[in-house]
Amino acid sequence: MKNLTTLLGGLTAEQFLGDYWQKKPLLIRQAIPNFNGLLSRDELINLACEDDAQARLIKQQRNRFSLQNAPFFAEDFEHLEKSKWTVLVQGLNHHLASGAELLKQFNFIPHARLDDLMVSFAPKGGGVGPHFDSYDVFLLQGVGHRRWQISAQADRTLIEGAPLRILSDFKVEQEWLLAPGDMLYLPPHYAHNGIAEDDCMTYSIGFRTPAYQELAEQFLVYLQDTVCADGMYADPELTVQKHPAEIGAQMLAKVTQKLNEIRWDEDDVAQFLGCYLSEPKAHIFFDAPTRAIKRDKFTQALATQGITLNLKTQMLCHAGSIFINGEAIPCEASDYKILRELADHRQLGAKDNYSATLLDLIFEWYSNGFLQLNVKEKNHGKPAN
């Protein structure tokens, strides 16, 4: 596997996964040399004010934190000088192509683990307080500087009644000052506190670790649609019960036996995981292209321009099945190979060897806004409608 040169501080992806991933923190100086961030403070505030932004504004006055959630208006960010504050926007990769590009550098971790790219801005002194996340996270420093304090402490007691999850007794064990391009990897549940030293933007590349309880509950929801239990309850051998209100032993045994016949295998689990993990978050919607072209023109354009997934599209695959935005699609082996390439790289170059089924599928995804045609070469392959 390729050596990621600077991103992992000279480690290969295998070395990083073997020695650090889910095990211990890693500080990487100049993980992305010359990284200056993807947007300015004002662009971030404008983004936080957009209708579909998942944004939070946290203010800190005399050691007390307050939290405000989106929707935001420009006025919310005026007159903040007196407090220490920070604004955080989730899903930057759904808003900026450069955000999705940044995530591609983390392709050594499976897409099924990816949550999103979050960005924060804070002036000097701002931060979200000492806490832990149930995520693996790479904290990449954009403009400005942030002091990161971390601790392997087992005490995860939170301050009661606080609007944010703040550790009540944070004991700093290690501390570093991060400059633009530096990055800190933290495994889940590692206590941390980031304090802005000046106007500071931090990019969090977050990887979800779903709780088994959540997966189990959702798997049962999935099974609801696939379960097949034949026949109807029958009791020709019914005998008189002393207490008619009691659920009889025979009924209990018969239904238990029937329910025990419900079976699932790894294929069901793969179908469930593909649908569940590619399901967009509740606030995400797709819009049809504003000036959609007809099917024959689209086919011609595919052969000269290629396609790119919409920034909001989530696509996974497994053993002949493609999962796109929560839907499962079984495919022929040759179509699967092409779609897996699309899922891996989020784009496909110009091609004219699509099967009719695949053309139908790709045109359908184009029509409902799951992907776009790339604009012609002279515009450097940026996606268009």
Ligand code: SIN
């Ligand atoms: C931040 O960017 O201020 C917070 C990131 C984190 O602690 O997870």
Ligand code: CO
């Ligand atoms: Co955190």
